Amino acid sequence: MSKDYLGARQKKLISQIKRIGAEALLVTSETNVTYLTGFSGDSSYLLIGKDQTVLISDGRYTTQLEEECPGLDVHIRKPTESMIVALEQVLKKSHLTKVGLESHVVTCDLLDALTGITPAIQWNPVSNVVEELRMVKDASEIQEIREAVDQAQRGFEVFRALLTNEMTELQGAHELEHAMRRFGARQAAFDPIVAVGERSALPHAIPTEKLIGESPFLLVDWGAMTQKGYRSDLTRMIIRDRAPSKLKKVYNTVLQAQLAAIKAIKPGVLCKDVDQVARKVINKAGFGKQFTHSLGHGIGLDIHEGPRLGGNVETELKPGMIVTVEPGIYLPGWGGVRIEDDVLVTRSGHEVLTSVPKDYESALV
C-alpha cells in the first residue's frame, strides 16, 4: 500500500480528533489499526494525534513492522510487560490530557485499567470515528476490492466446473475456497454458504453433508479476501432444468428488485431509499414478508461495514462507497433465492464491480 494513502487517512482522522475536542485517539480495533497503518498483525494499539503517532506492539512483530510500516514510530513492549504497562509508559511520556477511546470496542475492563494508570488523562468515549472514514474507499482500496471480486469470480468458475451430484455442501464450500486461494486470495471473505434445496431458505445456512444432487437448485454466497484483507461478497443460484416453475417466478422477482435497486444507486440518495426500491418490487409480487433482512451493507476490511442499506438508515451515498445489493425471498421448508452484487458509488452514479451473469438462463446448468 502506498504511504500516501495511509498518510491521507491519518490526516483525515487527526482533523476528526480535533473536532471532537481531543488531542489524540487510542485506536484499539485491530481492523482500524490495519486501515491506518497497513500493519496486518494483531494485539497492537495505535495512539494517534497531531503531535505524535505511535504503534504499541510486541516482539513477535518487530521484523514484520519494519517491513509493513517503515517510518512508523513503534513501541515494542517486553515479553514480561502487559499491554497496560506499555500503554502507561507511552501515555506518561506523551503528556496528553484529553484522549479519545473507541467506546464501541474498548471493554469495561480495559477502560478501568486505562483510568487507573492515567489519572491525569480525561478519556473521551467516541464511537465509530475510524469506521466513518472507512465507509468511503480510496483508490487503493477500490483496487483491492476489484482484486477480491476477481479472485471470487474465478474461484466460482472452477467451483461450478467441479460440481457433481455426489458432492456435499461442505465439500463444495471447501473446493470453492481452495479455488479462490489458487487465484491469490488469502482466504474466503467469510465461510461460504452452499445451500441445497430447502436449505437455501436459511439466509445464514451453514454447509452440511447434504448432497448437491438432492435438489434441482442451490444457493451459493461467497467472497474472497485479498492478502491485504479486503473482501468481496456475491450470491448466485445454480439451477437445473428440472427445477420447479415457481423457482423461476421467485428468481425473476428477486432479480427485478435487485436491478431496480442498483439503478437507484448514486451520490446523494439515502440508504433507506435504495432498500425501499427493492422492497417495493418484492412487496408488489406478494413476497414482502419473505424478504427478511436489509438490502445490503458496505464491504472493505470487514465483511459487514457501513453503510448498511437498511430501512431506517439515513446515511447519504457518497462516491467511493462500496455496498452489496442482495435482496432475497425465503420460503421456509421450500427454498430461497438471493442475488448479490458489489456496487461502487461513482461521481456520476454507480459501477457494478461483479460480473457473474445473473439472468435466469445463466443460472441453469
Add this chain to the structure above:
Amino acid sequence: MSKDYLGARQKKLISQIKRIGAEALLVTSETNVTYLTGFSGDSSYLLIGKDQTVLISDGRYTTQLEEECPGLDVHIRKPTESMIVALEQVLKKSHLTKVGLESHVVTCDLLDALTGITPAIQWNPVSNVVEELRMVKDASEIQEIREAVDQAQRGFEVFRALLTNEMTELQGAHELEHAMRRFGARQAAFDPIVAVGERSALPHAIPTEKLIGESPFLLVDWGAMTQKGYRSDLTRMIIRDRAPSKLKKVYNTVLQAQLAAIKAIKPGVLCKDVDQVARKVINKAGFGKQFTHSLGHGIGLDIHEGPRLGGNVETELKPGMIVTVEPGIYLPGWGGVRIEDDVLVTRSGHEVLTSVPKDYESALV
C-alpha cells in the same frame, strides 16, 4: 453434543453466579454462548440464572436454534428491533435486580446502553467466569479435540506428500488447510504458518511467495477446527539432509526442552513451573534469550485459552486441561525451531494427544 454435558456446564456456571452474589449472568461472548448452549451462530446473548435461562437471537437463526438447542428458551427479536430493545423486554420481564456481565467482553457502549434501559438492575462486572470453567474440558470436549488432532495429523501427511521445491509458502499453507478439510475439519484452527528458512525465526510468520526450495528447512505450525469448533495446534520442522549442522543442535535443544516439560505435566503442578522446566534446558544450552515467548497455552473453542504455561502463571494444572507445549529458539536472519504438541492433563499425569514423530531423523525428508 449430548444435552447432559451442556446441562452440567450450565449448572456449574449457575453456582459460580451465586458465589459472586448475582442472580444471573448476561453472557455476551459468542464462544461462551456456544460453550453453554451448543449454538454455533453469532449475534446472540444468553441470560442465564437459577430461575431462568434464555437465549436472545434473531430471525436468521430460528430454524438453526431448533436444530442445535432443542428445549432451550429462545427470544427471537424482530428485524426492526435492536438487540438492546430485545434485552430490555427480556430483562424487564425477568424482575432481576443483580446481574453479572462479562466485563472483559462488554464494551463501554453496551454497558451504557444496559444501564440506560434497566435502571432497576445493578450490574456486576465479572471477568472470565465462563473461561475459568472452559479451562477444564469434559469428556465430549476431549473427544472433539482428539478429532481436531486427527484431522490435523492426516492433513499434514498429505501436505508433506504434496510438497515440492516450486511451491510457495502460501500454496503450501492452502494445500494443508484443504487437506485437513478433506478429513472433516471445518477449517484450519488458525492461519497455518509455513515458514521457509530464515522466515522460521518469526514466531508468527505469515506465509509469503517464498519458495519451499529456497532453504533446506521449513517450520510448519498448524491445526484443525472440527465442525463443532474445537481446535488442535501443532508445530513440526521439515528438514533436508543438506541442512546446516547448527540446525541439528538447535533442534535437539528444543526437543529436549519440550520432552522435559511434557514429563513435568501432572495435576497440582503450577503452570509457571512447567514453563521453567523447558526454559532451564534452553538457558543451559545458551539460547535463553532466543526463547522469546511462553511455553504454551490452553486450546479448546479458542486457539488461545487458559491456562497459559507462562513464567508468571500461578494456575495449578488439573485433570481435563489441554495445553500446547511449544518451546522455540529463534535466531533472527538465520531461522528458528519450534516443536509443539497438545497434552491432556490426566488424573495420574498426562497424555500426549498428538503423535507426529518428532525425533530429528523423522523431520528429515
